[in-house]
Amino acid sequence: MSKEANPRPKPATQASRKQWPIPKRRLSWFFADHQRAVSETFKFVSLKLGSSLFVWLLVGIALALPAALRLAQLNFVALDDGWQGRPGLSVYFQVAADSSDIVEVENLLQQNSSTIEVRLTDADQALREFMAASADSESLTTALSTLSANPLPASLQVSVNNQVTVDQLAALRLQLLQKAAVDDVVIEFTWLERLRSLTQLIERLGWILGCLFALGAVLVTAASVRLAIDGRLEELRVLSLVGATRAQIRRPFVYFGVFYGLGGAIVAAMLLAITLSAIETPLTALLGSYDLPVQVRGFDLPFLGSLLLMGLVLGVMGALLAVKQRIRGAQEAIY
Amino acid sequence: MSAITFDRVTKRFDNGQEALSEVSAEFDSGSMTFLTGHSGAGKSTFLRLLIGVDVATRGRIYVDGVDIGKLGTRRMPWYRREVGVVFQDHHLLPEHTVFDNVALPLRINHLSEREVTSRVRGALGRVELLGKEHLMPTQLSTGEQQRVGIARAVVGKPKILLADEPTGNLDPQLARSIMKLFSQFNELGTTVIIASHDIGLIESMQMPTVYLLEGRMTQVGETSDV
Ligand SMILES: Nc1ncnc2c1ncn2[C@@H]1O[C@H](COP(=O)(O)OP(=O)(O)OP(=O)(O)O)[C@@H](O)[C@H]1O
Ligand SMILES: [Mg+2]
Numbered sequence: 001m002s003k004e005a006n007p008r009p010k011p012a013t014q015a016s017r018k019q020w021p022i023p024k025r026r027l028s029w030f031f032a033d034h035q036r037a038v039s040e041t042f043k044f045v046s047l048k049l050g051s052s053l054f055v056w057l058l059v060g061i062a063l064a065l066p067a068a069l070r071l072a073q074l075n076f077v078a079l080d081d082g083w084q085g086r087p088g089l090s091v092y093f094q095v096a097a098d099s100s101d102i103v104e105v106e107n108l109l110q111q112n113s114s115t116i117e118v119r120l121t122d123a124d125q126a127l128r129e130f131m132a133a134s135a136d137s138e139s140l141t142t143a144l145s146t147l148s149a150n151p152l153p154a155s156l157q158v159s160v161n162n163q164v165t166v167d168q169l170a171a172l173r174l175q176l177l178q179k180a181a182v183d184d185v186v187i188e189f190t191w192l193e194r195l196r197s198l199t200q201l202i203e204r205l206g207w208i209l210g211c212l213f214a215l216g217a218v219l220v221t222a223a224s225v226r227l228a229i230d231g232r233l234e235e236l237r238v239l240s241l242v243g244a245t246r247a248q249i250r251r252p253f254v255y256f257g258v259f260y261g262l263g264g265a266i267v268a269a270m271l272l273a274i275t276l277s278a279i280e281t282p283l284t285a286l287l288g289s290y291d292l293p294v295q296v297r298g299f300d301l302p303f304l305g306s307l308l309l310m311g312l313v314l315g316v317m318g319a320l321l322a323v324k325q326r327i328r329g330a331q332e333a334i335y
Numbered sequence: 336m337s338a339i340t341f342d343r344v345t346k347r348f349d350n351g352q353e354a355l356s357e358v359s360a361e362f363d364s365g366s367m368t369f370l371t372g373h374s375g376a377g378k379s380t381f382l383r384l385l386i387g388v389d390v391a392t393r394g395r396i397y398v399d400g401v402d403i404g405k406l407g408t409r410r411m412p413w414y415r416r417e418v419g420v421v422f423q424d425h426h427l428l429p430e431h432t433v434f435d436n437v438a439l440p441l442r443i444n445h446l447s448e449r450e451v452t453s454r455v456r457g458a459l460g461r462v463e464l465l466g467k468e469h470l471m472p473t474q475l476s477t478g479e480q481q482r483v484g485i486a487r488a489v490v491g492k493p494k495i496l497l498a499d500e501p502t503g504n505l506d507p508q509l510a511r512s513i514m515k516l517f518s519q520f521n522e523l524g525t526t527v528i529i530a531s532h533d534i535g536l537i538e539s540m541q542m543p544t545v546y547l548l549e550g551r552m553t554q555v556g557e558t559s560d561v
Contacts, residue, residue: 019398019399019400019401019414020401020406020410020413020414020416020417021410021413022409022410022413023413026445028445029445032442032445033445036442047430234426234428234429235428237426238426238428238439239439239443240412240415241386241388241415241420241426242415242416242439242440242443242487242491243412243413243414243415243416243417243418243440243443243444244412244443245409245412246408246409246412248412248443
């Protein structure tokens with residue numbers, strides 16, 4: 001029976017504060033909720049197959065670009081390692097240089113910790129190589145053979161390890177030039193330096209673009225999940241009214257995120273595979289001409305695994321973002 | 336089976352509109368009460384506050400001695416599981432069958448599928464819709480849809496049953512049969528509050544009634560007294 005005016009509110013007793021407590025979660029609830037969420041996701045996606053595929057493509061493209069950069073970076077590093085003509089020096093001796101002077105310089109270089117290999121080409125060998133290289137030109141070979149003395153100098157080909165900087169190489173060069181027997185020292189680093197700065201460029205670009213595209217993937221997924229939520233606002237309201245917890249309401253949408261993220265990663269992997277097979281022939285031709293390893297590296301299981309993981313994480317992030325934005329509004333609009 | 340107390344509750348919206356002003360009322364556990372008044376009197380606002388969808392600007396609402404305004408977002412769902420709500424436009428989910436619509440609160444509450452089935456069938460039996468479980472809401476008449484909404488509201492055996500214009504667009508005969516359903520649930524011990532501006536219907540029910548006029552409580556009493 002309803003009574004007029006100033007009812008005495010019952011004081012919140014100890015017992016009443018225990019009214020509608022949050023119960024301990026049970027594992028079976030967890031599984032039941034997830035099972036429901038998964039089947040909901042499949043139901044929704046199969047109803048909206050077209051737009052789901054569209055989202056996959058969008059997320060896939062957003063993921064494929066940084067993944068491609070990462071692959072390029074991996075391969076440039078591989079090139080760097082695999083390059084036969086490592087960074088190094090060529091030391092040319094005076095034509096008249098004494099063999100003991102040559103050995104002295106050779107020993108000096110071999111003691112240097114940054115040298116990997118020192119290879120001596122003595123004057124005779126140089127002449128033979130020169131003759132072999134210019135075998136086509138008969139006049140040149142006859143001219144050379146008529147000379148009484150070998151006009152070619154001995155030389156050392158020195159390769160140094162990758163940690164040696166250009167400055168260190170230049171210092172080494174100056175040190176060698178001070179030897180009387182040494183005529184000239186040529187540093188061979190140009191191509192390598194270019195490759196290194198290119199690798200560095202690609203690495204930095206990879207990071208920046210990677211972050212941008214990852215953000216793009218998050219936003220695309222968020223937008224798609226938001227669309228999905230908008231299509232189900234009514235359901236959200238009803239769920240909220242019959243006492244669904246925030247997690248229960250959120251869960252199906254997080255699964256959308258997982259679904260879109262994983263799908264996007266699969267599309268990205270396919271895009272990469274197609275691209276790689278398309279560029280394989282021209283790339284082989286190009287790299288082959290530089291005597292470089294042609295095999296594209298890095299497109300392997302760990303790479304695909306991390307691509308999938310990345311897609312998953314980004315998808316879930318996007319979904320949580322969208323849910324956070326939308327659910328509050330939806331709950332306020334309930335009934 | 337819950338006592339409800341409104342203690343000088345005021346609800347003022349952001350635009351300055353005061354939908355409820357200093358409303359105090361008490362609803363005994365197991366009672367059934369009508370809430371009436373003109374359009375815009377504040378009936379829906381009253382129910383919204385009670386469900387915790389909106390918060391009072393001033394004053395307190397107690398259910399079984401607990402201040403609803405202090406439940407917080409984490410406890411609120413567990414309170415709502417004990418409150419059944421029936422809307423004027425039933426709010427059924429169009430992509431789910433009648434069965435799934437009614438089962439929703441039970442599944443949220445993690446009942447076993449066997450229990451879900453028996454309870455849903457029980458609730459649909461009460462509203463005389465057995466045999467229509469597998470239809471979609473759009474395949475039902477308005478009155479049937481409204482009854483599905485009622486089945487969903489009561490399937491979880493709530494302690495409180497709230498209804499906002501449950502008979503708004505139904506013919507008088509159907510309206511009376513739905514009112515009878517509510518009093519049946521009330522007889523089982525549920526505290527029932529029904530907002531309606533259908534004075535004729537309310538009078539025919541001979542039930543305690545709270546009158547609202549522009550957000551103020553003007554009268555409390557049996558309709559037959561007026
Ligand atoms: N969100 C809101 N913002 C501002 N004013 C609101 C809001 N909701 C309701 N009102 C106002 O509060 C008053 C009470 O509204 P309420 O919906 O409670 O009335 P009611 O008694 O349910 O009317 P009806 O019988 O037409 O359903 C109205 O004047 C309405 O314009
Ligand atoms: Mg209303």
